Amino acid sequence: MKALTFHPDKCIGCKLCHLACSGHNEGQFNPRLARLQVTSCYTRDGLAVSGRTCNLDLACVRACPAGAIAEKKGRLKFNLEACTDCGLCVSVCPNQVIVEKDRGVGVCVQCRTCAGWCPTEALTFEEVSN
């Protein structure tokens, strides 16, 4: 399967990916609602860049007791009506990119909006092995 992939050496830390994701999927610009996590900041050791994206590991699909998250043709589908807000998916996601909302969760649907906004191709869509 192909999934979103992050290349730290190319990232400039502009957070346009966070803004694009939240704008497109949540209808507001709010980096904390983004379904990916990219950080670039100075630490005692210099500039530290890191990023986590959904690599379709599918731990959330396996963990969800209500069957609210499913994988279809390489994309996650979330069913709000089935969701019981148990929070299991959030805790098992190895990339910590599932966003808890007041009701339900936000999962990356591989919409690639973030990659479309990335000015430096630090986010691409690549074959992943799980």
Added chain:
Amino acid sequence: MAYTGRILRVNLSSGKAQSEPLNEKWAREYLGGKGLAIKYLYEELKPGLDPLSAANKLVLMTGPLTGTIVPATGKLSVAAKSPATGTILDCSIGGHFAFELKYAGYDAVIIEGKAKQPVILSIAGGKVRLQDAVACWGRGAHETELALQEAMDGFKFLVIGQAGEHLVPMACISSELYRQAGRGGIGAVMGSKNLKAVAVKGGGGVVVPDIRTFMAAINKLRRENTMSDANMWVYTDGTPMIVELTQTTGTLPTRNFQQAVFEDWEKIGSEALKKVRAAKKACFACPLACGNYSRTGRAAVEGPEYETLALCGANCGIGDLEAVIEFNRLCDDCGLDTISAGNTAAFAMEMAEKGIYDFGLRFGDVAGYLKVPALIARREGIGADLALGVRALAEKYGGKEFAMQVKGLEFPGYEPRGSWGMGLAYATADRGACHMRAWPIAVEAFGEMDPFTAEGKAGLVKEMQDDNAAKFSAIFCDFWAVDGETQARILSAALGREVTAAELKKIGERIYNLARLFNQREGFGIKDDTLPARIFNEKLPGGPSEGRLLPREEFVKILAEYYTLRGWDEGGRVTGAKIKELGL
């Protein structure tokens, strides 16, 4: 919506914080950022107050686009009455603080009074706290911010170093170690309030009308306009590219503006910097990523920017890039403006050369030069005098004719004798010698316009000042060459009401006049709109501007024409008719 509609007012004397509605009428008339910050200060500051007293206020102002996906809108305006000049002072700082403040629910923070002992102001989740800062008082800006970053997850910070604590009139405010609100002693205002840091963490978001259409339009604009050839120099080179431009046009300040070409310019130029570039770094929402993270065996810094290369490099006769990088890092850590610090070191070097006073500093001597930032920041040793800045140093020891400053603010890195419009820009900038209010050199020495004529300069500077006043109030970064029409289209889409380019122009003029009114109220006028004698009397000795000066009579002519175009009287005072016309 684009504005949160809330302002946070914090009084450090009483320890009380309250949220109040944003003045919507003012927001329409002044947009945000620079303009709105000046409006609040104009209305709230008593004339004649001591800038380092509890009566001064520090305003942190976002803009209507802050927090949206619009490129190059990541800056925050920080404003107060300047301790360096006594004028109005607004600075802008990049990084990620501004967005965080908006997401925390505020368009602005107005900080008043003075805390009894050092504090950190923290803003998050609707809660405002004053935390004890005794432990970090006395520490550098870097150590302070890194420690806060480790202790307070998800917060963004504004901090001061020792220079701000010691009320040095060239103290800056820092964020993310290497981004600064640099000029006019804004960091000393923070220090005078016993405020070591401001920490903010947001949680909310920003909404615009029809967000998907908005995003599609902005993404197209980002690709076709922001990231077009006109702006990509920011990414490929950043401001160091200007070293070559000033060198080849005879406008690179060298050895305290005694020369305008530097024999070692290539050693501190963009190509040399690219060799030590470790990464590119952007402000929030900016695809242009002007930041160059430079790393050598000994030193690392995000920078140096052009102004630092010019004033701490060529202007000090230093052609050793690693030394300039280290000087830059020291200034950032101590919380000093590199423009003023570089000028002050260079002035001291020339004082020694001329036998006026010997601080032990010499052009080209790296060892002495690298001691300067820490000494100034703590007012220790020679730093006790150097911390005064160029104007006060000259008043104390002499050398006024080559004290390169206007209204007490040291010169930026462009030689006015090689680009006459810059002379007018420095003389009439609202905060003293500043290159960001108008940058006419772009069309004079770097462009097609004759740099050595009075003709056309008054109009050019006025238009640029008004345009930039509006641009920095909508808060678009200087580095995106975005025209008024495009700005108006973006603002209209984000605000859900029509904003026109003509309206922006008017807003810019209104802001520039309000800043002038502030300064007029403080006693500033034509006597202060001038330049150091060197510019009028000393011919440049070599390079493309050889033999050039800016004759005083030509300058007087340009200034008079400028006042006329502004609709001010012959003494440079804003007239009643202009006040009425602009609705001031």
